[in-house]
Amino acid sequence: MPSTTSEPQSNHLQTLLESARPFLRGQLENVDVKLPSLVAVLKSVGAGECWHKHGSFLDHLVDIYRILKLWGAPDEVCLCGLFHSAYSNSYVNLAIFDPSTGRDIVRGHVGEAAERLIHLFCVVPRQQLIHDDLLFQYSNESELVQHLKDSERSLTNARKGALEIGDEEWRKKLQSILPADGIVLKHIKTGEDVHLSRRVVATFLLMTIADFSDQLFSFQDVLFDNSDGMLKFSGNDWATAMWPGDGKPGLWMNSISRMGAIYTLIVREEELYSIEQPQSSNKNRDEEIELVTPSILENCTKVLSAKDQIEARDMYWEGVCNVSKRGLDGCEDVLKRSLEKNPFVGEPHVVLAQIYLSQGRFEEAEKESEEGLKLLLQWGSPWDKRMSWEGWISWCRVLVMKSKEKSWPQTSWGILNLGLVR
Incomplete structure (x- = not known):
């Protein structure tokens, strides 16, 4: 009997496998000639000795780089993933580089653009940014699903030259949460204002999807009493969460499917902005940062209910x-x-x-x-x-x-x- 697998699907699978093969074979130099030396730097400062949820901090850093690279993220974003908590951040105590003296060292390894993202990622209140300011603003999942449909229609029309007047409900809500010029948060240690462009916010949202997908399992569900699957981090069962627990898959996919949907709304809004204002020269918008959409969750267009x-x-x-x-x-x-x-x-x-x-x-x-x-x-x-x-x-x-x-x-x-x- 003939194979059940269509030729295009087989070719797609082979393409995915070829992209993953350097990671599977440990041939990191085939991904980026500098990658082995960067991993060696992380090893030299003790990343492999630090506990991190599902293994060591080093494992997690390399995993996040791999995920972002397989998703097609630009180099500076992948490098941010590789060093993403190296100064510590609002979630974890993992300062393998001193943020007051080590920025030049890290910048020398990864370049200015990546180090800037690493530093911002480490100094903003990420729980507030990702959950309070973004995710929890779309607590009604049916609204989020409708906005995905509406935004697709808006973008399709705009690409055909039929721009709408700009007051669609999905755009008004997103712009109220995340204006074109970005947002200002407080530095987690100094309290100083930190400006984040819309594209940097989107990048951190993408990195959080990668971050959560790599490290969350049933241990965190017990730790934060995530029995409803909404991942609100509202529980506090520190005494009964015995690591590593039973090893069940964690209840995190509802949360990151909503993150992915909001990420898609931002990507679509950014494209509409570029169509409406093609001559924009606002340097604070970080328009050089490419926003890529992973193929997970049907290109981040599906919301999986908690139930x-x-x-x-x-x-x-x-x-x-x-x-x-x-x-x-x-x-x-x-x-x-x-x-x-x-x-x-x-x-x-x-x-x-x-x-x-x-x-x-x-x-x-x-x-x-x-x-x-x-x-x-x-x-x-x-x-x-x-x-x-x-x-x-x-x-x-x-x-x-x-x-x-x-x-x-x-x-x-x-x-x-x-x-x-x-």
Whole structure:
């Protein structure tokens, strides 16, 4: 029978894999010739010795660089990700460089544009910026979804030369929250005014999406009592949050899907601004910073409800952890229902593919394993953090290979022997 995978989809998957391969092989010099030396600098100041949520601070910094690079972010933004909390910030105590004496050192390594972003990222009240000033202003998810639709229509019309009069509800709200000339926040240590352009705010929003997706899992849900999945950081269960906990996927996707939606609104508003005012020369707007949109969450246009996020996570957990109780058919059922609730993560597809392989359903296994691989490559980090991103990618590639070969081991030793991918 012919393969179930279309040629364009296969080509897209190969393109994603080629972008990720230098990270998978540890060939960082093929990403940026200076990257190995920059990682060495981070090692030399102790980043690998610092605890950070899901591992070491060094691991987290390199992961954020990788995610941003795979998303197509410009170099200065990726380098900001690589050093993003190096002076400490409003969330963490990780000053591996002294902000009063180390800025010249960091600037010498990453350049002026990246160091400026790093410094700003470390001195603004990010919880206030991302949550109070942006996310919580769109507490009504239906409003946010409608604004996504309206903004798409506005931009489509503007590109055709049919500019609207500029008083659409989505634009008025966004401009009230984030004016064209940016916003002013208070320095977290000195209390001085810090100006952030709209593009810098958007960049920090993108970095926070990467940051959260890399580090959050069930440990933080317990720590902040995130049982409703809204990630409000309102709880304070410091005594009962035993790290690392059960390792379940965290309930963070509702929050970052809303961040992604707001990011998309900003990107669209910035394009409309450039169409309306093509001769703008306001240097405070940082118009040289390119705003790229990741392919996650359907190019940051979908909002996953907190309810669907919780139900999908729980069904995935049931399917992946209770095979002996449910049997393969029962696990297949809950995994498929999990994907109906949350189609934006790869791991349920990967587990389904293994079920299908064990049942000799090779075409279905190929479809699921390739979809899982695509999503894992798009995210650049795992949703189920019990295994590393590299581990999930390599396992998924084994499943893709065996699906195409239409073979699967029939013994435990055969499973243990798996490993080589082509």
